[in-house]
Amino acid sequence: MHELSVCQGLMRQVEKVAAENNARSVELIRLRVGELSGVEPSLLQHAFEIARAGTIAAAAELEIEGGPIVVKCQECGASSAATINRLLCQYCGEWRVNVVEGDELLLLSLEIERD
Amino acid sequence: MCETCGCTITPGNEHLVRKDGKLEHTSGGRASIEVLTGLLQENDHQAAHNREHFERHEVLAINLMSSPGSGKTALLEATIEAIGEEFSIAVVEGDLETENDAERIRAKGVPAVQITTGQACHLDAHMVHDALHEMDLDDIDILFIENVGNLVCPASFDLGHHINVTLLSVTEGDDKPAKYPVMFRAADVMLLTKSDLLDVLDDFDTAKAERHLRELANPAKVMTLSARRSQTLEAWLDWLRQSVEARRSGKEMNPSMQPDGVHQQHPA
Numbered sequence: 001m002h003e004l005s006v007c008q009g010l011m012r013q014v015e016k017v018a019a020e021n022n023a024r025s026v027e028l029i030r031l032r033v034g035e036l037s038g039v040e041p042s043l044l045q046h047a048f049e050i051a052r053a054g055t056i057a058a059a060a061e062l063e064i065e066g067g068p069i070v071v072k073c074q075e076c077g078a079s080s081a082a083t084i085n086r087l088l089c090q091y092c093g094e095w096r097v098n099v100v101e102g103d104e105l106l107l108l109s110l111e112i113e114r115d
Numbered sequence: 116m117c118e119t120c121g122c123t124i125t126p127g128n129e130h131l132v133r134k135d136g137k138l139e140h141t142s143g144g145r146a147s148i149e150v151l152t153g154l155l156q157e158n159d160h161q162a163a164h165n166r167e168h169f170e171r172h173e174v175l176a177i178n179l180m181s182s183p184g185s186g187k188t189a190l191l192e193a194t195i196e197a198i199g200e201e202f203s204i205a206v207v208e209g210d211l212e213t214e215n216d217a218e219r220i221r222a223k224g225v226p227a228v229q230i231t232t233g234q235a236c237h238l239d240a241h242m243v244h245d246a247l248h249e250m251d252l253d254d255i256d257i258l259f260i261e262n263v264g265n266l267v268c269p270a271s272f273d274l275g276h277h278i279n280v281t282l283l284s285v286t287e288g289d290d291k292p293a294k295y296p297v298m299f300r301a302a303d304v305m306l307l308t309k310s311d312l313l314d315v316l317d318d319f320d321t322a323k324a325e326r327h328l329r330e331l332a333n334p335a336k337v338m339t340l341s342a343r344r345s346q347t348l349e350a351w352l353d354w355l356r357q358s359v360e361a362r363r364s365g366k367e368m369n370p371s372m373q374p375d376g377v378h379q380q381h382p383a
């Protein structure tokens with residue numbers, strides 16, 4: 001359960017961005033968490049309930065978007081969807097592929113209120 | 116994950132995260148601020164600092180990850196016995212509690228700093244940084260960081276090391292890479308340990324373990340060895356020698372857990 005550490009790091013980043021933008025409060029935090037990132041969105045939501053207390057984002061909502069895993073084949077060049085433990089090219093079955101989507105762990109944006 | 120050059124944004128995900136402007140206003144009158152930084156930014160910043168520190172001292176830093184009891188400390192003991200004269204080795208030990216592992220390493224005449232994480236299930240770059248303050252890296256060739264035994268959380272945290280070595284003992288089951296894909300995807304080297312037990316275990320197929328690893332698009336080198344059989348360690352020791360050499364030659368080395376935009380596929 002490392003989601004709490006991840007979330008505490010997130011809150012420090014949110015507070016920093018909020019301060020830079022003269023926010024009175026943070027209302028919405030948008031994240032993108034890919035399946036291959038190693039972070040479980042539902043646990044992150046639970047951790048957020050704890051981590052947001054007493055911060056500028058105490059009343060904020062956390063919106064986590066996921067998305068498909070996409071790999072690009074190093075052999076045939078095709079892009080295809082893959083599952084977390086079968087990162088194979090759907091067209092030629094090759095395992096030498098690059099993950100082009102699905103391992104993101106990003107703070108996308110904030111919505112803030114200003115004075 | 117890098118906020119400096121935006122390398123977390125790849126051609127594959129760019130359309131999902133780009134907006135027209137840095138700052139836009141939503142219909143409710145709130146200000147919307149685009150951020151686009153990695154969630155582990157603080158850790159990654161510290162990890163980059165640790166990596167610079169290793170490079171300044173010409174130290175090869177290896178992160179050992181596995182489940183508890185797969186033989187990380189036993190491998191270190193055997194490695195120290197085999198090449199402790201050839202290279203100067205130091206160890207950072209991570210456990211929830213006790214100094215036991217650090218004491219085992221010190222008994223081999225090698226400096227070891229124990230990090231006790233309390234309830235934390237992984238090491239992070241800040242913990243390693245604190246441990247480095249207790250250590251003189253000047254004459255060290257190889258620093259092993261023995262992570263907390265756990266096949267989940269340690270995979271998410273860059274420590275500033277150069278190489279991830281993931282151990283899978285043959286008593287654990289050859290499908291572990293399929294069950295813990297994030298961990299095994301991060302491996303630059305996979306060691307199948309306790310191979311002396313293969314004779315009495317009829318349910319561990321080393322070829323199958325390797326196939327599950329490849330299905331994670333991972334070209335990592337795979338070696339089968341036993342810390343109790345010194346003759347099985349040669350490939351591992353040669354690999355260590357080559358890696359120290361590569362580090363000394365100034366070759367850039369990053370673990371494959373780097374974001375996919377700069378993902379380095381290590382040759383098998």
